[in-house]
Amino acid sequence: MNSMISSAAAVQFQNVSKNFPGPEGSSVPVLRQISGQIASSSITALIGPSGSGKSTLLSLCNLLITPDEGSIHIQGKDIHSWPITELRRRVGMVFQDSPMLPGTVEDNLRTAHRLHGTDIGSPAEWLEKAELPADLLSRPAQELSGGQKQRIALLRTLAGCPDIVLLDEITSALDPSSVRVIEQLLLELNRQQGTTLIWVTHQMEQARRIAQHIWFLQDGQLLESGNTADFFEHPQTAEAQHFIQGESS
Numbered sequence: 001m002n003s004m005i006s007s008a009a010a011v012q013f014q015n016v017s018k019n020f021p022g023p024e025g026s027s028v029p030v031l032r033q034i035s036g037q038i039a040s041s042s043i044t045a046l047i048g049p050s051g052s053g054k055s056t057l058l059s060l061c062n063l064l065i066t067p068d069e070g071s072i073h074i075q076g077k078d079i080h081s082w083p084i085t086e087l088r089r090r091v092g093m094v095f096q097d098s099p100m101l102p103g104t105v106e107d108n109l110r111t112a113h114r115l116h117g118t119d120i121g122s123p124a125e126w127l128e129k130a131e132l133p134a135d136l137l138s139r140p141a142q143e144l145s146g147g148q149k150q151r152i153a154l155l156r157t158l159a160g161c162p163d164i165v166l167l168d169e170i171t172s173a174l175d176p177s178s179v180r181v182i183e184q185l186l187l188e189l190n191r192q193q194g195t196t197l198i199w200v201t202h203q204m205e206q207a208r209r210i211a212q213h214i215w216f217l218q219d220g221q222l223l224e225s226g227n228t229a230d231f232f233e234h235p236q237t238a239e240a241q242h243f244i245q246g247e248s249s
């Protein structure tokens with residue numbers, strides 16, 4: 001094994017670049033030479049201006065998209081060496097608008113069991129953890145409110161017991177009390193199960209509340225990564241200073 005690869009890292013990026021097709025056959029760099037590691041059992045917030053590449057970086061971690069250059073290791077193993085179903089079992093993802101699957105709420109919560117045979121425990125207890133009533137279980141999932149769907153999408157992923165959870169703006173459409181419920185649920189999961197969380201957020205207060213580490217991206221570059229308090233108190237780059245000032249003004 002390459003001595004630079006850390007088996008203690010949940011995710012390790014080495015010189016990862018990604019381009020998307022641009023106008024008239026051109027190629028637009030979206031991530032440039034990203035290197036860094038996310039420690040196992042840590043909580044990292046990915047922050048940065050719109051279009052900086054946060055979602056793209058997240059989507060690389062379970063091969064929703066593939067890197068053009070560089071390497072990604074998940075739990076010390078090259079991402080392409082994992083059987084894709086095993087990778088997706090270990091690395092769960094929740095989006096801002098994760099669609100509900102056809103069927104009831106319970107059918108949705110049992111997805112990981114259906115796909116991977118995972119013992120998801122009691123569906124009613126999962127609902128309770130997100131402060132949702134047990135009688136939702138038999139409701140058609142498509143009929144839920146937006147906020148309820150968002151919580152079920154999260155629970156559906158968590159019920160599969162992933163080691164790493166990728167969260168893309170999952171609370172931006174929720175009311176403040178639902179946001180707190182979701183944050184507490186995820187913080188508890190991290191504390192109790194050691195689940196690694198990589199959380200894209202536009203809300204700096206949320207980043208301060210939940211994350212131990214910050215990755216700050218701009219124009220596809222990882223400009224800063226480090227401890228959350230240090231980042232907000234002493235940002236090293238002019239870009240991060242502007243970003244933080246812009247957020248608080």
Ligand SMILES: Nc1ncnc2c1ncn2[C@@H]1O[C@H](COP(=O)(O)OP(=O)(O)OP(=O)(O)O)[C@@H](O)[C@H]1O
Binds near residue numbers: 021048052053055057
């Ligand atoms: N499938 C795609 N095809 C072409 N370009 C894409 C694709 N996905 C993303 N992009 C472009 O890549 C850049 C980075 O997008 P990305 O969604 O990763 O940024 P982001 O930091 O998550 O933004 P936001 O905070 O607005 O969600 C943007 O310019 C976007 O238009």
